[in-house]
Amino acid sequence: MEINGVEIEDNFAEAFGIQVSRILVTAATKKLAKVAATEATGYGTSVIGCPAEAGIDCYVPPQETPDGRPGYIIMICNMSKKKLDHELLERIGMCILTAATTAVFDAMEDADEKFKTGHKLKFYGDGYEKVLDIDGRKIHSIPLMSGDFLVESELGIKAGVAGGNLFILAENQPAGLLAADAAVDAIKAVPGAITPFPGGIVASGSKVGSNKYSKFLNASTNEKMCVTLKGEVEGCQIPEDVDGVYEIVIDGVDEAAVKAAMKAGIEAAVKVNGVKQISAGNFGGNLGKYQIKLQELF
The missing domain is CATH 3.30.70.520 (Alpha-Beta Plaits)
Structure with a gap:
């Protein structure tokens, strides 16, 4: 042919089966959202040696995001649900929460189950965190030096x-x-x-x-x-x-x-x-x- x-x-x-998460990272500008998405998907080439496989899926314009700001959908994958749960917590906590003006929303359709990633991250607020409703989603608002970091309480995964x-x-x-x-x-x-x-x-x-x-x-x-x-x-x-x-x-x-x-x-x-x-x-x-x-x- x-x-x-x-x-x-x-x-x-x-090809083989893997557990996949799909999350939306938004920020005040397209550039800031891209920075956070890039950081969160680093060291993610192959599970042969990396703790996850990860990458940027697509850009999402402001009119299509829950908070009306530009964003990028990223995917993080691992063979193990337990390890994927750990990677989501670490990558969002260390690479997105630390990035300027960011927010994280679940972007997985037809999820098999949900991880309580946002619920776990809320404790960084040391008791000053709040719960918001954005577009029908349960969102934890965590106060930071620069403003509040927003993260959806649960993030979906699927096979x-x-x-x-x-x-x-x-x-x-x-x-x-x-x-x-x-x-x-x-x-x-x-x-x-x-x-x-x-x-x-x-x-x-x-x-x-x-x-x-x-x-x-x-x-x-x-x-x-x-x-x-x-x-x-x-x-x-x-x-x-x-x-x-x-x-x-x-x-x-x-x-x-x-x-x-x-x-x-x-x-x-x-x-x-x-x-x-x-x-x-x-x-x-x-x-x-x-x-x-x-x-x-x-």
Whole structure:
């Protein structure tokens, strides 16, 4: 199968279940909201080593937020509900409460359950906190030096999907980067999906375990997709005319969101000159229960 002359490999992305939270961060200005959202989603590329996978989902204009101010929806994900509860408390408490003029609202539709994150954070007010009603939501108002920090009492979570992915194989690194950047920009328009790696682009695609250091490594480089090892390793998966390979990893509130994001990313990537092939990463169906077949996206 080809799109715009680019081969879409008969392959699948292997994704797995994860617990997802989706919250809205607002502030007095779009810039301040972006600062808080960026801080709260830091150190959130992969649960291989990070305490969560996290990223900015989308911008929300003032006319669509509960407090009439600009905001960003962010997603924070973890395999464990207990760890996700902890991450929400720490990231909101240390990265958003500390940011100027911010407020936090629940943005998860059809939540499986709710965490009492705001209720826990209210104790920072040391007894001076108050309860407000904003747009029918129970909000804790916590006094700060600069004014009050507002946080919704409960934040919803649900079972989502992580590890959706696509590989961009291009004739050289610049073409691969342009295509990866275009894919990430396209995915930003898909609600309920994030690309948690830096700038949305994965430079370090990995495999489970290690060939040489299995005693202490849970993951290691995917040598079969390393351009500098092309021709040196057994089972190399890089075509002869490819010298630029990048991966895009996607987390979503459900499988539909991940599929929509993958489709949007592929459609954007294949428009870039120099892209030769679109593939995906999987572990033979042994890691996750979701097998998202590339050709079936179209």
